Amino acid sequence: MRITSWLQLLLSAPLLWTVLQVIAFYTYVYYTPVAGSTIKRWTMQLTSAFHELFYQVRRPWIALSELERVHKLNSELMEALYLIACSEGPVSLPFGALGDLDFLSSYHFIPAEITYQTFHFRENYAILNKGSRDGVAPGMGVISDRGVVGVIADTTATHSVMLSIFHKEVHVAAYLPQQQVLGITSWREPTLNRLTLEYIPLYVPLSVGDEVWTAANSLIFPKGVKIGRVKQARMDLARGFYNIEIATYLDWHAPGPLYILAPRMPRRS
């Protein structure tokens, strides 16, 4: 009896009309690329405006936390300076995200901040407060002061969508600088701040703590941007490769200030 009444409700003319309209609208959007892209663009603009509003509201708190971070960094730098002054031998200085400084001449850095980001999905992304008006274009890499963060997927005039390295379809060409071996990162399992490095052959000598940088054959990142360190390596004898777990330098819950890597145009002679 109850099922019958539910069925009657489902088949009532207004509800049926709504369902049929949804089917017709979906068909229309599916077969009409202009409509699909326009709706996507509107949705993105609306989402950006919505998050921009929240970002403006949250700005004082962001500024306070940034101030706290700067104070902390300042104290660390003061400490490092003190250690340099006190040391007798060579002192290793942190170079942040950059393992190899050769590429600095061919890129410029566009500073950006996150106005919105997701944490719980298999396809994590963030909206950045810089867009095509600032020179950002899809396909550009994004780094923080710690290492690789993600890839720009789409832009509006004022905002851009960045796919995180913690996105199931984002893979970065990587290499082990100590061993000079190429591999590919992927986020196969939804683990916090962990990536998998694949296609490293079993004959390569590995040890926990080895650094992982971006490789020269990456189409997005220049060679030598830090990704993370080897946390654990398991042998996959069936495939003849290691399954390497990397602990990323990036903390997705606190990515900090970001920099978009914009390639410099070659100068005309």
Next chain:
Amino acid sequence: MKSVLKVAGIGALLIAFQAILAPLTLIPSLAIPMPYVLFWLTLPFSWEGRLSLMAAFIYGIILDIFFPPHGLQTLCGLWVWAVRRLWLRILNPQLSPDSEKAFSLSSLERGEFFAYVFPLTAWHHLWYLFLARWTIDGNGLIYFTLSTIYTFVWEWIIFELVLRTTNARA
């Protein structure tokens, strides 16, 4: 059964018009005739709501199969189907439920036909042309206005030649 056949016949006629005559009679960049809107207006109010709705939907789907943009004819047609009863009640506030069920497009006078059909055709075209172009600009409004008038002219011709004649025979 007779009313079902009559409605199906009108539907077939309007689809045939749209397939054969519409490409010949359209005025490029100015107006396109779409008298197939008449079908959604000829569906009898005496039919049960879901049956009438399914007939409207199936007719839209058939149009969508033959004419792009696919899905848009159904979408706009269902809007016309949804609004027509409301519009009829606005035009005839004193209309009793029995009279409403007995309402037939073919029994209308010319003035009544204009008052009932023209705004609903405009309502259809407003949805259709906006969604087909995805912009509202001067050219679009001119195209909308001329297409509505031109479509209504063809609807009137079909009404005079077919609908009123069938009614007279009945």
